[in-house]
Amino acid sequence: MSTSTENYHHGSLRDALLKEGIAALEGDKGKEPSLRELARRVGVSATAVYRHFPDKQALNRALAREGSKLLGNAQKKAADTAPDLPTKFALTGRAYVRFALAHPVLFRLMFTQGEPVESGEEGPDPARELLTDITCKLSATREEAERLALQAWSIAHGIAMLMLDGRIPADDKFIDHLLDTGSLFPFQGRSSEESP
Amino acid sequence: MSTSTENYHHGSLRDALLKEGIAALEGDKGKEPSLRELARRVGVSATAVYRHFPDKQALNRALAREGSKLLGNAQKKAADTAPDLPTKFALTGRAYVRFALAHPVLFRLMFTQGEPVESGEEGPDPARELLTDITCKLSATREEAERLALQAWSIAHGIAMLMLDGRIPADDKFIDHLLDTGSLFPFQGRSSEESP
């Protein structure tokens, strides 16, 4: 009984906290759980958390990194279903916004608590890598690729945020309507259809 | 001595709270002040606040509305310096992002605490009105105008948020670089220069 769960001593508390933390963030409530609440859920005293994270912010950062992985996977999966690059590009953006709507609290946390731009340190953001990877193949110059990537990111992020904040109807069709920037990205045709 | 400040009994507490609240949000700290802290600053007991706002969220909403006015003014001022519509459009977007960078906490509050999309009720958002006003004149159909407005809003908002969250360098030149969406909006030329 020392393999995984059940016996927190030695081993699993940190993972258990992350797992329960993510689960809590997915919960219907629009609020992130408190440190104490989280400890309660996992059946441990509040202060035990401090054996694994220096403070709540560190916990949140870990959760945010977990979320980045999830987002990266979602986008990768979306991109893999696309036949050509332009479609990959479009589906990637759509997956981004959909992820935000599907995990609102986690998504917010990812950007509120994330690392402060000095990219190097932590594991590289997979979502960002995928994006620049695509735009590099789509653009002539490296400069244009970077600009394209950041502009696309901005649009998707803006749509996601405005929808999360209730400023724009969070409608699935509406996502596509807004993401279809027509002439902005010349390669982006009216080709691909809705995926299920 | 009953005209304005000095004697809170009868009159000015609500306004004083809003004023001090905005001031606190502008303060260097990246954190919104607590209810109690705010009351302390204004020299009143914590519970006195509840005579003017049902709860903290209501106070925040009032502050958010105040912020919207400020943003609206900033954009209007920016738009007024522009000779033609396309330039108005461009400068409006730029003013939006710059406002966010200049008042990060307030800007966040405006969208975190704002009314839930059912526009009607409160005073109409001046910034949004200005934007749709411009895009209506720029687009042929009403539909295209609305789409243009929301797409432009999304880009600006995305840039603002990503910069606030430290995902993108919050550089002044960079704002223009990203906001220049080239062919997206055909009318948008390379005409206008930097404003002081």
Add this chain to the structure above:
DNA sequence: ACCTCTATGTTTACGGTGTTCACTTTAGGC
């Protein structure tokens, strides 16, 4: 002029939070 009534502000209190500190337990290496 008085008395009253209501709007405004105060004190006290409760449950919740993040975090610190001194302590106990426990698992694994010698």
Add this chain to the structure above:
DNA sequence: GCCTAAAGTGAACACCGTAAACATAGAGGT
């Protein structure tokens, strides 16, 4: 089989938002 360092505990502190009961002052009718 000890012993030590890692892992978990409980009490305590300073905050927070909010509720309830109380205090006061100022306007307005009589």
